[in-house]
Amino acid sequence: MLETNKYDISDVFYKRYFEQNSLNRMAMEMLKFMWFKEGKFLNPMKRNEILKQYIEDEKKDFFENNKLNIPQIEFCITTKCTLKCKDCCALIPQLDKIKHSEMSFEMFKIQLDKILDAVDSIRHLVILGGEPLINPELPQMLEYAANQEKIFFTQLITNGTMLPSKNLLETINKYNNKIYVYMSNYSENPELESILKQDKIKDLLKEYSIKLQKPENWPWVEEYGLRKCAYDEDITKQKFLVCNRTKCNQVLNGRLDICSKATAGREMNLFEDDSIDILNSKNLRQDLIDFYQKEYMNACKYCVLTDIKVQPALQEK
Numbered sequence: 259m260l261e262t263n264k265y266d267i268s269d270v271f272y273k274r275y276f277e278q279n280s281l282n283r284m285a286m287e288m289l290k291f292m293w294f295k296e297g298k299f300l301n302p303m304k305r306n307e308i309l310k311q312y313i314e315d316e317k318k319d320f321f322e323n324n325k326l327n328i329p330q331i332e333f334c335i336t337t338k339c340t341l342k343c344k345d346c347c348a349l350i351p352q353l354d355k356i357k358h359s360e361m362s363f364e365m366f367k368i369q370l371d372k373i374l375d376a377v378d379s380i381r382h383l384v385i386l387g388g389e390p391l392i393n394p395e396l397p398q399m400l401e402y403a404a405n406q407e408k409i410f411f412t413q414l415i416t417n418g419t420m421l422p423s424k425n426l427l428e429t430i431n432k433y434n435n436k437i438y439v440y441m442s443n444y445s446e447n448p449e450l451e452s453i454l455k456q457d458k459i460k461d462l463l464k465e466y467s468i469k470l471q472k473p474e475n476w477p478w479v480e481e482y483g484l485r486k487c488a489y490d491e492d493i494t495k496q497k498f499l500v501c502n503r504t505k506c507n508q509v510l511n512g513r514l515d516i517c518s519k520a521t522a523g524r525e526m527n528l529f530e531d532d533s534i535d536i537l538n539s540k541n542l543r544q545d546l547i548d549f550y551q552k553e554y555m556n557a558c559k560y561c562v563l564t565d566i567k568v569q570p571a572l573q574e575k
């Protein structure tokens with residue numbers, strides 16, 4: 259247990275819930291101030307101090323005010339993608355070959371409503387795929403999300419291969435202080451030169467005053483997917499504690515998984531399903547609290563993590 263003043267909080271619960279909520283709160287508030295002068299200025303030089311205060315706020319919210327805040331939740335709205343990246347960390351090329359899923363607006367709304375009913379806020383909602391621009395109901399989904407008071411900020415992630423439709427641009431423009439775009443940067447890969455439309459997309463977003471987040475330079479690592487036999491429990495727990503994807507909790511087909519790789523494995527029946535059943539849960543709020551306290555999920559027992567750097571978005575042959 260960590261020394262957490264008067265509360266008993268396990269390491270994993272602290273990291274996944276209290277720290278992650280505080281980090282996301284800080285990141286989202288900084289973006290809102292930088293882009294729209296909304297809220298208050300947070301001095302980046304005082305990052306550690308602010309983070310400490312936010313963690314204390316989060317503890318108070320949870321233990322004293324009975325509030326449950328979701329740091330981040332991702333909705334995979336299609337498993338179809340315009341690219342077939344060999345090292346896709348969501349295993350999209352393998353998954354879509356076996357089982358294609360496309361979320362309807364109706365299903366998006368039902369799942370999001372269930373989650374919103376169970377919690378007090380979602381600090382960061384992420385809409386992704388595959389390539390989410392493939393889903394024709396994306397504008398309706400974004401509009402619905404932008405109208406939810408409990409959602410602080412929504413991020414749309416695109417791989418930069420598809421031009422956004424007029425309808426999509428107008429929708430994001432209408433809610434441009436609630437929705438922003440993140441475009442992955444695969445320009446380091448020369449084989450994608452003829453496919454990427456990044457400059458044209460940037461021009462369109464600018465024309466519609468849509469905020470585009472600067473891409474982070476995360477190194478790509480070789481993706482080994484999920485192996486057949488399980489790692490032992492101690493190794494799995496250690497992996498889980500250091501894995502930076504435990505925050506990427508993803509919704510697909512009525513279930514909430516720890517990350518997109520876990521979603522792919524569950525959809526392909528590669529291990530026993532221990533995801534949250536959003537649609538049939540009798541007490542989703544409690545299921546979510548339990549989820550944040552888990553020391554690992556079944557997918558993690560089979561997950562191979564590496565740090566072998568590779569070129570971004572190398573395509574399957």
Ligand code: SF4
Nearest residue numbers: 339341343346388417
């Ligand atoms: S990494 Fe992104 S662009 Fe590449 S296959 Fe996966 S989802 Fe598609």
Ligand code: SF4
Nearest residue numbers: 501503517557558561
């Ligand atoms: S399955 Fe578990 S260990 Fe693997 S990437 Fe996802 S959260 Fe991390």
